[in-house]
Amino acid sequence: MDQMRKPYEKRNANTLYYTVSIILGTVALSYGSVPLYKTICQQTGWGGQPIKSAAHGGTLDPNDTDSIAAKLTPVTTSRRLRITFAGSTSDILPWKFTPQQREVRVLPGETALAFYTATNMSKEEDIIGVATYSVTPAQVAPYFSKIQCFCFEEQRLNKGETVDMPVFFYIDPEFLKDPNMKGIDTITLNYTFFKAKYDKHGHLTPIPAPY
Template sequence: MICQQMGWGGQPIKSIHGQDEDHTARVTPVTDSRRLRITFNGSVSDVLPWKFTPQQREVRVLPGETALAFYTATNRSSDDIIGIATYSVTPAQVAPYFSKIQCFCFEEQRLNAGETVDMPVFFYIDPDFINDPNMTRIDTITLSYTFFSTSKVQFL
């Protein structure tokens, strides 16, 4: 919960301007800015028999411009499984500027045996990114998700 609010360790916060903020005021593309390359990564824990991959390698966005990306998850087992995803952004100092509008992370996702689903993430880079002198050399941002099983692992 601290990471969600503070952006520590590359963990983005929901919004740097307040959790219940209306995003419409922040999602005006800065047309005279450089485009940022957003790359995507997906992984699963060793005990989760899912395949989880991004549907696109990258998107290019202006600060303030919204973007929609998709991941695909497939339950490779013969059992229904509930998983939950965490995410991070690298480089870590970008995390306070990465704002998700809608996402599947931190919510339980149930996949039936053999089921495949598409999972969207809707986000933007806060326009204040361009005013931060520490961001001047950052052109590529990576959004990474890892899925974990919510089931308890039994050791025999």
């Protein structure tokens, strides 16, 4: 059995090393003034915000291969969960924003990649947008771990431009041990894009939180 697990552990460790490097690069390039509500929501799961913490896979130690293997090894004895996707924009943002897939089915511990497509419908100006996200049912948020996504970061689209935006995620296997998750088979990931606004100092100002 141990011999069978080793390939999975190695593959999952390589996957994490790759995605951690992407995250670090993204953070280094992102805006310096991060809204306080973003940090609060990600640490508490408040309002259906997926948690990004060591306890839920958000900041796994790349050197801890046992922890990585435990988090990112599919639980094959579990039922598959139906993950659906939704997207919308604020009234003042002239973008078209939709998920490319209606749903995916995953096992807890199994990584999945999904895509959204955004188009700047304006024919006159380039526009910067910023997205918030939420998970429903809200109580699932502590177990919905996003390894890589485009949320809370500036997304600049030239007039008429269309881009694909990836989301790399997994459901923490601890989901299966929580009696409150019993009977939950469908989880929805929702994004809402807002037009980025800046204060007089040129810093990105907080966008409305979805709760």
